[in-house]
Each structure stands twice: as structure tokens, then as C-alpha cells.
Amino acid sequence: MNVKKELRNLLAKQQEEEYFHISLEEEFAFYRDIASGNPDILQGDIANQNWEHMGTLSANPLQNMKYHHVILIAMITRFCIEGGLEPEQSFTLSDLLIRKVDQCTSQEELAGIKVKAVTAFTNAMHELRQGKALSYHVRHGIDYIVKHMSHPLSSREVAAALGLHPEYLSKLFKKETGYTLQQYILHKKCETSCYMLKNSTISCTDISSFLGFASCSHYIRCFHREYGVTPGQYRRNEDLTDYSRH
Incomplete structure (x- = not known):
């Protein structure tokens, strides 16, 4: 398999179709919002937020969304750990959520998991921010x-x-x-x-x-x-x- 050749062809096709991935800064801003623990972000349309131009990882639409949900949860987890959330708590919640993603049989179910993931991590970070710093x-x-x-x-x-x-x-x-x-x-x-x-x-x-x-x-x-x-x-x-x- 000539990966370089395939990459060039794919990039050319995306240029023709004017398809571009979401910017790194826009994607990271979403993770930072969650790690900030600001409950206001839970008021928006979480299920559909930040999905446009996320790339095609599988020809199967459901599998493609599953892959993106796994990436989403993994990234949120690491941003929250960097923000001070206990690593073991964070990784265990991440494992739990990813297993639920794996069990989903529809995009509607996946949307529900995304809402739960964002809500759980945002609430955990909010409590952390509200609490006193530990000695x-x-x-x-x-x-x-x-x-x-x-x-x-x-x-x-x-x-x-x-x-x-x-x-x-x-x-x-x-x-x-x-x-x-x-x-x-x-x-x-x-x-x-x-x-x-x-x-x-x-x-x-x-x-x-x-x-x-x-x-x-x-x-x-x-x-x-x-x-x-x-x-x-x-x-x-x-x-x-x-x-x-x-």
C-alpha cells in the first residue's frame, strides 16, 4: 500500500470538494470549555456540537461516529486530568463511557452518550473548581x-x-x-x-x-x-x- 500516494489523492479530492477538517484550535476550545467546569456549556446543543468536518474514519456511518466518540472521550479525559481531575477517576469514567459507545446500535444512542460524557466531566470539573485546594x-x-x-x-x-x-x-x-x-x-x-x-x-x-x-x-x-x-x-x-x- 502506497500511503503517500493515497494521501495525496485524498487531499486533492478534499480540495476539489472544499472539504476541510475542523481547526485544531476550535476542537481544543471545546475540550477546554469542559475542563473549565463551566456549567453554562451544558445549556447548548451538546449532541450536535463540534461534529462538522470531523473526518471520515469508516465507510460505515455508525462505526464512523463510534470512532469519533471514542476520540472525543479520550481527549476530554486528558484535558480534565491536566486540569486537576484525579487520573484514576478520569480513566475509569472514560473506560465506562467508551464501553457504552461500543454497545450503541444507533446514532441517537451515541448522541446520548456524548451528552452524558460532557455532562459528567463538566460537573466533575465544576466540583473540583468549587472545592478548596488540597494540601x-x-x-x-x-x-x-x-x-x-x-x-x-x-x-x-x-x-x-x-x-x-x-x-x-x-x-x-x-x-x-x-x-x-x-x-x-x-x-x-x-x-x-x-x-x-x-x-x-x-x-x-x-x-x-x-x-x-x-x-x-x-x-x-x-x-x-x-x-x-x-x-x-x-x-x-x-x-x-x-x-x-x-
């Missing part, structure tokens, strides 16, 4: 918790990893996140379990074991306290538009 110790504590999510973590272990007294670190967490250190550990474990509940058929017992809960009943109590529903109810009823509130 060095709290940020590193959160990073340690996320990286050791499957361990039966304790406040003492996290504090020891940072070279701090557990009581001191717990007070910092309470001041900056609203959770004590131990409460935050459970909060993040429950949050992580949300992804597992919606993207797998793993039982609640196995999820609780994987995340290091003392027992399945302990996991269910913590989850209910966090979200007001049981894990089973969440698995049946969770909506992506509510993601950023978890």
Missing part, C-alpha cells in the same frame, strides 16, 4: 489510598507511609475533605466499588473481599451510608449523569 499531605494521602485500594487499609498505615502521626493526618483530611482519614478510606473504596458494580457481574461478596472490607455486611453498611442505597440497588439504577456526585 500536599492530603493529596499524597489520597494518592496512597487510590494505589492501595485493594488492601485492608488503616489510618495508621496511610499516615506511616507519609511519615505523619495518624491523628494529625486525620485532622487534615477532616478539614479539607469533610471526612476523617478512616472515613475517606471507606468513601474511596465505596466509590471504586461503583465502577465494579456497573461494569462487571462480580458479586458484592467478591467486591467487598477485593476492596479489603472486613466483611460483605460491612461493605453493604458503608455503601448504604455513603449513597443511601444498597450495592444491589445501585447496580440496577445508577445513572451516569449522577456520577460526579459520588
Whole structure:
């Protein structure tokens, strides 16, 4: 295959038809708007925004739109991470959305996924912008918790990893996140379990074991306290538009 020759022919054809791709600045401006967390951008026609002149990636119209949705979600994810959104949260949401794109059977369904993606990431960034900046110790504590999510973590272990007294670190967490250190550990474990509940058929017992809960009943109590529903109810009823509130 002579790629250079094919490229020249395609460029010539596009010149004849006066077809040009969307400018890089216009495309990036869309991603920056989302990463800014400005809720005003959710008032427009999100489903049809920024699609003109996006290029042909497949001769199949539905497959072509799927490819573009995957690119869209991947780019939004990286702009939001650059803007300060937690990487693990961002990539997991991205994976979830892309799997939903893969399952779509119509362009209408895809349009709905685009709206959910833009809404979820914009809301998450809005909450991040509204919140207070976290201190060095709290940020590193959160990073340690996320990286050791499957361990039966304790406040003492996290504090020891940072070279701090557990009581001191717990007070910092309470001041900056609203959770004590131990409460935050459970909060993040429950949050992580949300992804597992919606993207797998793993039982609640196995999820609780994987995340290091003392027992399945302990996991269910913590989850209910966090979200007001049981894990089973969440698995049946969770909506992506509510993601950023978890």
C-alpha cells in the first residue's frame, strides 16, 4: 500500500470538494470549555456540537461516529486530568463511557452518550473548581489510598507511609475533605466499588473481599451510608449523569 500516494489523492479530492477538517484550535476550545467546569456549556446543543468536518474514519456511518466518540472521550479525559481531575477517576469514567459507545446500535444512542460524557466531566470539573485546594499531605494521602485500594487499609498505615502521626493526618483530611482519614478510606473504596458494580457481574461478596472490607455486611453498611442505597440497588439504577456526585 502506497500511503503517500493515497494521501495525496485524498487531499486533492478534499480540495476539489472544499472539504476541510475542523481547526485544531476550535476542537481544543471545546475540550477546554469542559475542563473549565463551566456549567453554562451544558445549556447548548451538546449532541450536535463540534461534529462538522470531523473526518471520515469508516465507510460505515455508525462505526464512523463510534470512532469519533471514542476520540472525543479520550481527549476530554486528558484535558480534565491536566486540569486537576484525579487520573484514576478520569480513566475509569472514560473506560465506562467508551464501553457504552461500543454497545450503541444507533446514532441517537451515541448522541446520548456524548451528552452524558460532557455532562459528567463538566460537573466533575465544576466540583473540583468549587472545592478548596488540597494540601500536599492530603493529596499524597489520597494518592496512597487510590494505589492501595485493594488492601485492608488503616489510618495508621496511610499516615506511616507519609511519615505523619495518624491523628494529625486525620485532622487534615477532616478539614479539607469533610471526612476523617478512616472515613475517606471507606468513601474511596465505596466509590471504586461503583465502577465494579456497573461494569462487571462480580458479586458484592467478591467486591467487598477485593476492596479489603472486613466483611460483605460491612461493605453493604458503608455503601448504604455513603449513597443511601444498597450495592444491589445501585447496580440496577445508577445513572451516569449522577456520577460526579459520588
